[in-house]
Amino acid sequence: xxxxxxxxxxxxxxxxxxxxxxxxxxxxxxxxxxxxxxxxxxxxxxxxxxxxxxxxxxxxxxxxxxxxxxxxxxxxxxxxxxxxxxxxxxxxxxxxxxxxxxxxxxxxxxxxxxxxxxxxxxxxxxxxxxxxxxxxxxxxxxxxxxxxxxxxxxxxxxxxxxxxxxxxxxxxxxxxxxxxxxxxxxxxxxxxxxxxxxxxxxxxxxxxxxxxxxxxxxxxxxxxxxxxxxxxxxxxxxxxxxxxxxxxxxxxxxxxxxxxxxxxxxxxxxxxxxxxxxxxxxxxxxxxxxxxxxxxxxxxxxxxxxxxxxxxxxxxxxxxxxx
Numbered sequence: 001x002x003x004x005x006x007x008x009x010x011x012x013x014x015x016x017x018x019x020x021x022x023x024x025x026x027x028x029x030x031x032x033x034x035x036x037x038x039x040x041x042x043x044x045x046x047x048x049x050x051x052x053x054x055x056x057x058x059x060x061x062x063x064x065x066x067x068x069x070x071x072x073x074x075x076x077x078x079x080x081x082x083x084x085x086x087x088x089x090x091x092x093x094x095x096x097x098x099x100x101x102x103x104x105x106x107x108x109x110x111x112x113x114x115x116x117x118x119x120x121x122x123x124x125x126x127x128x129x130x131x132x133x134x135x136x137x138x139x140x141x142x143x144x145x146x147x148x149x150x151x152x153x154x155x156x157x158x159x160x161x162x163x164x165x166x167x168x169x170x171x172x173x174x175x176x177x178x179x180x181x182x183x184x185x186x187x188x189x190x191x192x193x194x195x196x197x198x199x200x201x202x203x204x205x206x207x208x209x210x211x212x213x214x215x216x217x218x219x220x221x222x223x224x225x226x227x228x229x230x231x232x233x234x235x236x237x238x239x240x241x242x243x244x245x246x247x248x249x250x251x252x253x254x255x256x257x258x259x260x261x262x263x264x265x266x267x268x269x270x271x272x273x274x275x276x277x278x279x280x281x282x283x284x285x286x287x288x289x290x291x292x293x294x295x296x297x298x299x300x301x302x303x304x305x306x307x308x309x310x311x312x313x314x315x316x317x318x319x320x321x322x323x
């Protein structure tokens with residue numbers, strides 16, 4: 001938990017430093033606008049706003065200078081004091097284990113002497129001076145002294161660590177909070193004094209006109225290809241239907257007859273043309289001359305065409321069939 005708190009404080013200080021750089025950049029921009037602005041009141045307003053951002057940058061740097069020693073002290077407590085205390089405790093446990101081992105060895109040797117004394121048998125190490133027993137006693141005495149010293153050191157370090165954690169760490173965190181509060185109060189004070197809005201700025205008519213043209217990157221060509229193909233097919237079908245309706249309007253009031261039923265006279269008697277089945281208005285094409293004659297059904301005019309050969313009739317039939 002303490003490590004997470006220190007890391008969070010360090011990240012927050014890094015963010016405040018980046019914010020101070022942003023304040024500096026904004027101050028430069030507003031100052032430049034104030035210098036280039038022709039209107040006097042607007043120029044003063046932008047210049048004042050730039051000075052406000054420079055003040056906030058200065059407040060940020062001052063706050064970082066105050067908080068940096070606090071973070072360094074917390075890092076020292078976290079990465080120096082706590083590991084050193086842990087190492088001291090580990091050494092104390094090793095010395096304690098050594099001292100208890102000598103104590104156990106002395107107890108075993110005493111039990112051995114007592115057992116041989118109970119059965120009234122001599123013990124070889126006792127008869128030879130009992131040097132081993134005296135050596136173990138000497139080692140136990142030295143281990144006891146080291147154990148007492150390490151125990152005293154551990155108790156002192158634990159007490160100091162606890163006092164630092166309870167008192168000094170709380171004091172450092174309180175200083176950290178006070179520095180942050182003072183920084184925000186100063187920034188709020190200078191921003192409250194900068195009452196520059198609303199502003200009157202002389203802008204061109206095209207100041208807020210942006211180029212909204214769509215840039216074709218070629219990524220949607222594959223998706224638009226089926227749609228374009230469908231549009232082309234639709235336009236082609238519409239043109240064909242328009243042509244069909246146009247030809248139907250041209251031939252709507254006509255009735256075609258078989259050319260074999262038409263009686264054609266020679267060129268000498270071309271002034272009179274007889275048509276046997278005159279049941280409707282007939283339109284015939286002739287390459288030489290066209291004679292007009294009244295229709296038996298009213299005011300409609302019929303055009304009779306005279307050809308000299310059957311090839312003209314075949315050509316006319318093909319033409320009418322294509323229509």
